[in-house]
Amino acid sequence: MKEDNFWAKITRFWKKLRRYPVIPIAILFVVVFFAIFANLISPYSPEEIALTERLTPPFFMSGGSTSHFLGTDALGRDVLSRIIFGARVSLSVSLVVIAICSAIGTILGMIAGYLGGGFDNFLMRFTDAALAFPALLIALLLGAVFGPSFYTVVLSLSVLGWAPYARMIRGEIIKLREEDFVAQARIIGSSSARILVKHIFPNIINTLVVLMTMSVGLVILIEASLSFLGVGIPPPTPSWGSMVSDGRNLFARAWWISLFPSLAIGFVVLSGNLLGDWIRDRMDPRLRQL
Amino acid sequence: MVRFIIIRLLQALITLIVISMVVFALARASGDPVMLMAPPMATLDDLQAIREYLGLNKSLPEQYWTFLKNSTHGDFGTSIHNRQPVSKVIGERLPNTITLGLSAILLGISVSLFLGVTAAVKYGTWLDSGVKLIAILGQALPSFWLAIVAIAIFSVWLGWLPTSGTGGPDHYVLPVLTLSFFMLPIMTRLIRSSMLEVLDSEYVKLARIKGLSEKIVVWKHALRNAIIPLLTAAGITFGTIVTGAVVIETVFAWPGIGRLMAESVVQRDFPVVQALVLLVAIVVLMVNLLVDIMYAYVDPRIRY
Numbered sequence: 001m002k003e004d005n006f007w008a009k010i011t012r013f014w015k016k017l018r019r020y021p022v023i024p025i026a027i028l029f030v031v032v033f034f035a036i037f038a039n040l041i042s043p044y045s046p047e048e049i050a051l052t053e054r055l056t057p058p059f060f061m062s063g064g065s066t067s068h069f070l071g072t073d074a075l076g077r078d079v080l081s082r083i084i085f086g087a088r089v090s091l092s093v094s095l096v097v098i099a100i101c102s103a104i105g106t107i108l109g110m111i112a113g114y115l116g117g118g119f120d121n122f123l124m125r126f127t128d129a130a131l132a133f134p135a136l137l138i139a140l141l142l143g144a145v146f147g148p149s150f151y152t153v154v155l156s157l158s159v160l161g162w163a164p165y166a167r168m169i170r171g172e173i174i175k176l177r178e179e180d181f182v183a184q185a186r187i188i189g190s191s192s193a194r195i196l197v198k199h200i201f202p203n204i205i206n207t208l209v210v211l212m213t214m215s216v217g218l219v220i221l222i223e224a225s226l227s228f229l230g231v232g233i234p235p236p237t238p239s240w241g242s243m244v245s246d247g248r249n250l251f252a253r254a255w256w257i258s259l260f261p262s263l264a265i266g267f268v269v270l271s272g273n274l275l276g277d278w279i280r281d282r283m284d285p286r287l288r289q290l
Numbered sequence: 291m292v293r294f295i296i297i298r299l300l301q302a303l304i305t306l307i308v309i310s311m312v313v314f315a316l317a318r319a320s321g322d323p324v325m326l327m328a329p330p331m332a333t334l335d336d337l338q339a340i341r342e343y344l345g346l347n348k349s350l351p352e353q354y355w356t357f358l359k360n361s362t363h364g365d366f367g368t369s370i371h372n373r374q375p376v377s378k379v380i381g382e383r384l385p386n387t388i389t390l391g392l393s394a395i396l397l398g399i400s401v402s403l404f405l406g407v408t409a410a411v412k413y414g415t416w417l418d419s420g421v422k423l424i425a426i427l428g429q430a431l432p433s434f435w436l437a438i439v440a441i442a443i444f445s446v447w448l449g450w451l452p453t454s455g456t457g458g459p460d461h462y463v464l465p466v467l468t469l470s471f472f473m474l475p476i477m478t479r480l481i482r483s484s485m486l487e488v489l490d491s492e493y494v495k496l497a498r499i500k501g502l503s504e505k506i507v508v509w510k511h512a513l514r515n516a517i518i519p520l521l522t523a524a525g526i527t528f529g530t531i532v533t534g535a536v537v538i539e540t541v542f543a544w545p546g547i548g549r550l551m552a553e554s555v556v557q558r559d560f561p562v563v564q565a566l567v568l569l570v571a572i573v574v575l576m577v578n579l580l581v582d583i584m585y586a587y588v589d590p591r592i593r594y
Contacts, residue, residue, distance in 0.1 A: 129305045132525050132578050136533040137551070137570055144555040144563045145316045221432060225537055228434050229552045244435055248541070251442045262435035270430035 021278045024271035031268055034087040042081035047236045049075045058256050071256040073246060079256060082238035083264050089227075089239040090268065093150070094219040097157045098212050104158075105165020106208060110196055112166065113173025123166065130163035135222055143231030153232055157219060165211055172204045206283040214276035217269035224265050240265050291586070298582055302575045309571045310361070313564050314354050366565035371557050376565045380547060386456060387539070387546030390465055391531050398470035398477060398527075403513075405474075406481025410489060411508055421478060428475035433534065437468040437541040456545060465542045472534035473527050480523055484516040491515075521585050525578040532570055 034041060058071040058079075070079040112120040139156035146152045176182065177200070185195045226232035227241030235242060240261040247257025332340075360366070366376035409421035444451045444464060452461050488494060489512055497507045535548035543549070547566060554562040 125301060125305070128578075129309075129575075132529060132574050133571065134529040134532045134574070136536060137567060140536070140551055140555045141313070141316065141563055141567050144558055144560055147558075217430065224432050225434065225533075228432075229536065229540060230556050231552075241432070244432065244438070248438050251438055251446070255442065258435065258438060262432055265435070266427075266431045269432075270426065273426065273430055 021271075021275050024274040024278075027267050027271040028275065031087045031264075032091065034084045035091045038085045038088050042078075042084040043069070044078040044081040046077065046082045046085040046238045049077060052076065057254070058260075070260050071254070073243075073257045074250060074254075079243075079260055082243055083240070083261055086238045086240045086243060086261060086264065087268075089233050089237065090220045090223060090265075093153055093157070093223045093233075094216050096154050097161060097219050098215055100154070100158045101161035101215070102165050102208060102212055105162035106169050106204075108162065109166040109169030110173055110200070110204075113170040114177055114192065114196060114200070116174075120170070124170070127163045127167050130160045131167065133160060135160050136225060139222065139226050140229070140231060143226070148231045148234045150233055153223060153226060156226075157222060161215070161219070164215070165208075168207060168211060169204055172207055173200060176200050176203055210276065210280045210283055213272065213279050216276070217272035220265065220269055220272070294586060295583060298579055302579050306571060306575060310358065310568060311354070313567055314357055317560055317564050318350070318353075361565075361568065366568075367561040369554075369559055369562050371554070371559040371562070376561050379550065379562060380565060380569070383545055383547045383550050386544060387535055387548060390462070390469065390539070390544060390546060391535055393462065393466045394469035394534070395473070395527070395531060397466060398473040401470065402474050402477035402481055406478045407485055407508065407513065407516075409478070409482045410485035413486060421482065425475040425478050428471060433468060433472055434537045434541055436471060437464070437538055440464050440468055441541070465538055465544055468541075469531065469534045469538045472530050472538075476530070477520075477523070477527065480520055481516065484519045485512065488512045488516040518585075518588055521581055521588065524581050525574070528574065528577045532574075 058069065070083070072078055073082070108123060112123040135157065138159050139153070142152055142156040142159070146155075182195060182199060185199050190198070223232055223239070224241030224244070227239040228245045230242070230245070232241055233239040243261035244258040244265075247254065247259075247261075250257055364377050366380075368374065369376050369379050372379070405421050405424070409418045412418050441464065451463050489508075494507060494512050497511045498504075502511070532548075535546060536552055537548070538544070539546045539548035540552045547569075550562065551566050553559075554566070
């Protein structure tokens with residue numbers, strides 16, 4: 001009887017839990033934890049070279065040991081430590097880029113949607129062009145101009161990244177500005193700035209959160225591609241993309257060098273996308289594409 | 291219609307001029323090209339001579355005008371890396387990218403049409419879930435890694451296909467497959483949702499009531515209308531193919547303009563990068579222009 005109760009409780013709890021994206025949240029939580037406490041968790045320094053231990057396989061293969069859990073690369077650097085520190089790069093790039101893009105995109109989209117007319121037309125032509133242009137190409141162009149660095153990566157991902165925000169927010173504002181509560185605010189004499197910030201902005205927060213979550217995966221993927229091509233975060237700083245690139249010619253002999261970082265990219269991007277989908281369905285089902 | 295096309299053409303032209311200005315400004319911001327070209331023992335007079343030779347002593351608007359004039363003649367200057375005209379370097383590589391890209395687009399469209407339509411017709415079954423899973427995984431896994439794994443399996447372990455470079459038709463298999471995978475997830479999702487909407491419509495019901503076979507209903511009546519919204523996605527698809535070409539050509543050592551771009555960036559060969567960005571910008575603008583015109587033509591409800 002008592003056991004029955006216990007199991008019933010467990011199943012009920014599990015059913016409740018299943019409505020939330022538990023696994024994606026857990027994965028993202030672990031990655032954020034890695035990124036913050038990288039110096040405390042990682043068993044080795046990510047840049048420490050140990051030529052005598054180069055190409056050690058991971059612990060579950062013959063020749064591997066638990067001292068290098070996921071093996072070492074061609075310079076004897078610990079793959080696990082590099083993945084843990086790589087989380088820092090991926091997350092900091094995506095946080096900064098998304099903060100910049102959403103801020104610029106929201107401000108431009110709000111002004112364009114509210115004012116309409118010439119400025120709106122001009123901005124939307126600009127947005128169309130920015131949306132059509134491949135982001136990687138701009139990033140490569142800026143990489144060639146300024147040389148690879150953290151700031152170049154952030155800059156080149158932000159140059160076009162504001163466009164989807166501006167487009168989406170503008171559409172929302174055009175719908176909202178015809179609402180009665182906006183008219184009422186205007187009647188009691190609120191200024192345009194006050195109406196935008198106090199009355200309209202709270203209504204677009206949902207859309208904004210959805211867009212921001214959905215773009216985490218995309219930003220991480222482009223950053224990884226840039227690092228893979230050698231114009232991302234410069235070595236020796238470990239980035240998942242450049243780790244995959246380091247191991248690509250050794251794949252037949254030492255697959256672990258590029259497999260584990262690509263799994264890290266895959267899992268994080270997948271978690272970001274799934275979480276984004278879930279938040280979208282929750283907060284703004286209109287954006288759903290079935 | 292003619293007025294619409296003319297307005298769009300003018301808009302595209304203005305966008306192109308803005309892009310060329312940005313590229314020109316960035317080229318000047320990238321450092322003094324004279325320092326890159328001059329020998330280390332050059333005197334100040336030598337530097338001045340090179341500067342005059344390159345036209346760098348003139349004012350910026352004048353320099354921009356020369357740049358614009360030369361570009362329209364197809365003269366993009368000389369590659370810093372191998373001292374050949376940029377137009378020649380690009381011209382040698384362009385056909386390789388066009389064949390690779392076109393085959394990947396054709397393959398990608400046919401596979402995603404098949405997958406998307408199947409998923410929509412079998413809505414809610416395990417087939418639908420399977421296609422959704424492929425789309426979700428395909429959006430998350432880094433494509434460069436997929437290419438590496440494909441090389442490891444099919445070229446290194448099984449030895450069926452060459453690892454890299456160009457040659458016979460077997461050289462095409464892996465690059466085309468992996469490149470088409472770039473556009474697969476997004477296209478499949480779009481086709482599926484557009485198909486689901488159309489399958490729910492009245493005329494599809496009518497076609498079924500008429501007693502037409504399910505095959506004709508789906509592939510003829512429904513698909514024709516489901517494709518219209520996809521036209522707008524064509525521009526974005528082209529963008530992903532360009533991005534994909536840079537990555538895939540690098541992995542497979544494919545001598546196309548994608549790898550040329552990546553190499554030139556690493557070597558900081560700015561004239562080549564600049565010309566390639568302009569070239570892609572022109573093609574992107576043209577693709578979008580064509581899409582807009584086709585959209586207005588295919589769907590008479592849209593008139594500007």
